[in-house]
Amino acid sequence: MMLKLGVFELTGCGGCALNILFLYEKLFDLLEFYEIKEFHMASSFREHDALDVAVVTGSVSTQRDLNLLHYARNHSNYLIALGTCATHGNVQASVEGKIREKLEKVYGTKANPMRALDSTPIVQHVAVDYALPGCPYDKDEIYQVLISLAKGIEPPTKDYPVCVECKLNEYECVLVKKEIPCLGPITLGGCNAACIKSGVGCIGCRGPLPKEANPASEFEILKELGYDEEYIRRKFKTFARGELRW
Amino acid sequence: MRYVKLPQENFEEFFNSLKRWGKLYAPVKKGDIYSFQNVETLSEITLDYTRTMLPPKKFFVRPKDEMLKLKEGHWEEANGTEPIVLFGVHSCDIHGLEILDKVYLSDPVDPYYKKRRENSIIIGISCMPDEYCFCKSLGTDFAMHGFDLFLHELPDGWLVRVGSVKGHEIAWGSEELFENVTEEDFHHFREFEEKRTNSFKRSLNKEGLADILDLAFDSPVWKKYERICLGCGNCNMVCPTCRCYEVCDLWINAYEAVRVRRYDSCFMETHGLVAGGHNFRPTRLDRFRHRYYCKNYFDPESGFNCVGCGRCDEFCPAKIEHVKVLDEVREGLQ
Ligand code: SF4
Ligand code: SF4
Ligand code: SF4
Numbered sequence: 001m002m003l004k005l006g007v008f009e010l011t012g013c014g015g016c017a018l019n020i021l022f023l024y025e026k027l028f029d030l031l032e033f034y035e036i037k038e039f040h041m042a043s044s045f046r047e048h049d050a051l052d053v054a055v056v057t058g059s060v061s062t063q064r065d066l067n068l069l070h071y072a073r074n075h076s077n078y079l080i081a082l083g084t085c086a087t088h089g090n091v092q093a094s095v096e097g098k099i100r101e102k103l104e105k106v107y108g109t110k111a112n113p114m115r116a117l118d119s120t121p122i123v124q125h126v127a128v129d130y131a132l133p134g135c136p137y138d139k140d141e142i143y144q145v146l147i148s149l150a151k152g153i154e155p156p157t158k159d160y161p162v163c164v165e166c167k168l169n170e171y172e173c174v175l176v177k178k179e180i181p182c183l184g185p186i187t188l189g190g191c192n193a194a195c196i197k198s199g200v201g202c203i204g205c206r207g208p209l210p211k212e213a214n215p216a217s218e219f220e221i222l223k224e225l226g227y228d229e230e231y232i233r234r235k236f237k238t239f240a241r242g243e244l245r246w
Numbered sequence: 247m248r249y250v251k252l253p254q255e256n257f258e259e260f261f262n263s264l265k266r267w268g269k270l271y272a273p274v275k276k277g278d279i280y281s282f283q284n285v286e287t288l289s290e291i292t293l294d295y296t297r298t299m300l301p302p303k304k305f306f307v308r309p310k311d312e313m314l315k316l317k318e319g320h321w322e323e324a325n326g327t328e329p330i331v332l333f334g335v336h337s338c339d340i341h342g343l344e345i346l347d348k349v350y351l352s353d354p355v356d357p358y359y360k361k362r363r364e365n366s367i368i369i370g371i372s373c374m375p376d377e378y379c380f381c382k383s384l385g386t387d388f389a390m391h392g393f394d395l396f397l398h399e400l401p402d403g404w405l406v407r408v409g410s411v412k413g414h415e416i417a418w419g420s421e422e423l424f425e426n427v428t429e430e431d432f433h434h435f436r437e438f439e440e441k442r443t444n445s446f447k448r449s450l451n452k453e454g455l456a457d458i459l460d461l462a463f464d465s466p467v468w469k470k471y472e473r474i475c476l477g478c479g480n481c482n483m484v485c486p487t488c489r490c491y492e493v494c495d496l497w498i499n500a501y502e503a504v505r506v507r508r509y510d511s512c513f514m515e516t517h518g519l520v521a522g523g524h525n526f527r528p529t530r531l532d533r534f535r536h537r538y539y540c541k542n543y544f545d546p547e548s549g550f551n552c553v554g555c556g557r558c559d560e561f562c563p564a565k566i567e568h569v570k571v572l573d574e575v576r577e578g579l580q
């Protein structure tokens with residue numbers, strides 16, 4: 001029996017949906033198990049149906065997003081929040097202030113014809129079965145999750161910060177050795193320490209490691225290295241002002 | 247133990263001869279860290295390195311280690327083992343490997359580890375401590391076994407200790423490169439060791455440490471450091487004696503998978519999690535304290551699970567100092 005899959009896009013850059021297509025020939029592995037019922041980025045084909053798995057990307061930033069999200073939740077057994085917009089709200093959710101004020105600042109009027117909302121992660125609106133952050137996420141991760149689900153295996157979640165993968169790859173620690181502000185110690189791993197591989201610090205795109213991470217100490221460490229408090233604060237909340245909840 | 251001398255002019259030839267015994271790995275500088283890497287020429291390596299970021303453990307328990315492959319519904323063993331020569335291993339790391347041996351080679355034996363250990367040659371090299379080293383206080387500053395050859399720096403070459411039958415064969419195989427050791431060489435050897443002994447800046451006070459840790463479970467010192475510690479696990483990832491790993495399956499296509507194990511750290515959420523949802527170490531405080539108990543206390547009879555290599559200090563982003571924490575715990579009781 002083929003599983004029915006839907007991919008939904010709310011407000012985001014579109015990269016997270018595109019990243020699924022970037023699986024290229026590995027997409028055919030997924031098609032061994034899944035029938036795609038909706039995937040706007042890939043095809044105009046769309047069939048209303050009950051879904052086994054719904055993948056939702058983007059943040060809730062308009063009334064249309066919210067309606068689509070509710071549709072996806074109500075029509076699926078298993079819902080995956082994919083990408084940092086969906087799991088943490090991303091940059092659009094980190095902009096402070098009320099929507100009417102923001103509209104006025106940008107457009108000079110409080111009018112809201114598109115019915116924009118203050119951007120929020122989808123986890124704030126519906127229960128999700130699996131949350132996979134990353135801006136964008138590592139495409140192999142969604143591949144693993146979807147194949148595991150197809151085999152009836154509950155996909156494991158990662159419990160470690162970026163530092164663990166950084167060390168597994170034997171990358172030089174840019175925080176300790178180069179005093180580059182790296183958020184690796186407090187950021188959820190899974191990216192395979194891609195930024196550190198390129199010699200730059202982790203910018204925290206996967207959001208904070210849940211539970212026992214210690215942002216207060218990271219703050220002190222960066223301050224000690226001479227970084228300005230405001231700079232650190234902004235860095236911390238770039239991707240994840242909304243707390244991780246699901 | 248047999249001693250021979252390797253004159254400096256024969257050093258390079260000796261080094262090159264090692265390739266006959268397996269793929270040659272030695273410490274190489276990469277940015278501001280050192281790493282054991284495959285090398286072809288002597289000029290690539292840094293003989294006076296301090297410590298590699300990942301210890302030589304990485305050859306026996308690999309950071310990411312493919313164990314099995316699922317092919318056509320059957321699991322096959324994935325691991326090719328090839329003979330390797332590890333050149334330039336420091337004494338603390340040799341001790342570290344012996345601690346791992348106790349774990350991985352006692353029943354039930356880890357077959358991957360065993361095969362790789364049997365296919366490796368360890369060539370030790372003398373070193374000078376930096377500000378992080380405290381091996382001397384743990385007695386791991388000198389290796390009496392656990393190596394095939396051990397090279398001690400002399401002004402005009404190397405005093406070589408032969409530590410195994412294999413080591414004997416290697417030296418024998420290149421017999422023409424070696425000379426007999428003279429009284430003067432021994433004198434230089436002792437001089438070097440004395441200089442080294444006097445260069446340590448850190449030492450761990452082991453006295454009564456097991457009892458102290460017994461009494462200090464609720465010490466405020468743990469609480470103080472729990473606030474500083476990031477829980478990032480870097481200290482575990484670089485430790486030559488950390489033994490924990492995680493196993494997971496990864497799909498490589500629709501029907502084939504690999505089973506991979508990777509280093510784990512007791513700072514992670516699922517490390518202390520058991521069936522039923524109970525977590526033995528739910529907080530960072532539990533985890534921070536646990537690491538010190540694991541390193542210094544579990545079985546003091548059979549020695550410490552720490553060799554004083556200084557890696558956890560060098561690579562801790564929060565600059566937490568292993569010895570200092572234990573000293574403070576001790577002081578807290580007085
Ligand atoms: S470079 Fe960043 S991610 Fe890597 S170990 Fe250092 S702090 Fe952690
Ligand atoms: S490396 Fe330092 S900050 Fe990270 S878990 Fe270890 S002690 Fe804590
Ligand atoms: S329990 Fe922690 S300190 Fe002990 S071996 Fe495992 S990772 Fe290392």
Ligand code: SF4
Nearest residue numbers: 485552553555556558
């Ligand atoms: S606990 Fe620290 S000093 Fe001791 S062996 Fe591990 S990394 Fe080295």
